[in-house]
Amino acid sequence: MNPEFWQSRWQEGRIGFHKSDINPLLVEYFDKLDLSPSSRVLVPLCGKSLDMIWLAQQGYEVIGIELSEIAVQAFFAEQGITPAIHQLADNPAMKYYQAELAGQTIGLWVADIFALTADDIDHIDALYDRAALIAMANDMRPNYSQQIRHISDNAAQLIITLSYDQNKKDGPPFSVDDKQVQQYYSDHYQVYELASGPTSIGSAPDLTVTQQVWHLY
């Protein structure tokens, strides 16, 4: 999916992927990462996910990356927070929104994830990927997983994936099965499946879908 696809989804309010509750799998499994207080957690392709609030409430600094400025502005507006906005002098296409929430810093980049460097992001202790890897089409996923590893210096990850018969539905969300998770990450991480179970996709309610939670370390 190209950036224009996602920009128009946000412009037109077609954001069925956004949840009004904290993801229960995040709450159940994030402590498997065994992070120290104040760890810096990267949330790639973050949208305006409320999961970032939960992470801040657990005492983590949150760094999000999101293409759409509409999403980033909505995230802070819906929390009633006025963020500081930093415009990058050398790249007008990028901005960084920052505010304090639950005593922690939340910093959200308005940027294409592929345009950011490890220096931009700074040290990362862990990464939470919900609807990010599976938002990338098959041909983009090797680059995405490489970029994620590069900007986070192979930080541990909690990833939630969906798998289903890709012939029966177009993504996003795209199907990413065990073999693909291994293919993208097993050269650099221990890949451990924490949970697996049936779920459904709103746009294809009759499709058989499996949801999996992965710990990469």
Ligand SMILES: C[S@@+](CC[C@H](N)C(=O)[O-])C[C@H]1O[C@@H](n2cnc3c(N)ncnc32)[C@H](O)[C@@H]1O
């Ligand atoms: C399926 S949504 C998931 C959002 C969020 N993780 C959640 O759980 O609600 C994918 C998000 O990634 C953003 N996105 C897509 N491609 C991107 C890219 N190359 N760089 C940064 N953000 C991107 C989209 O704008 C969209 O908000």
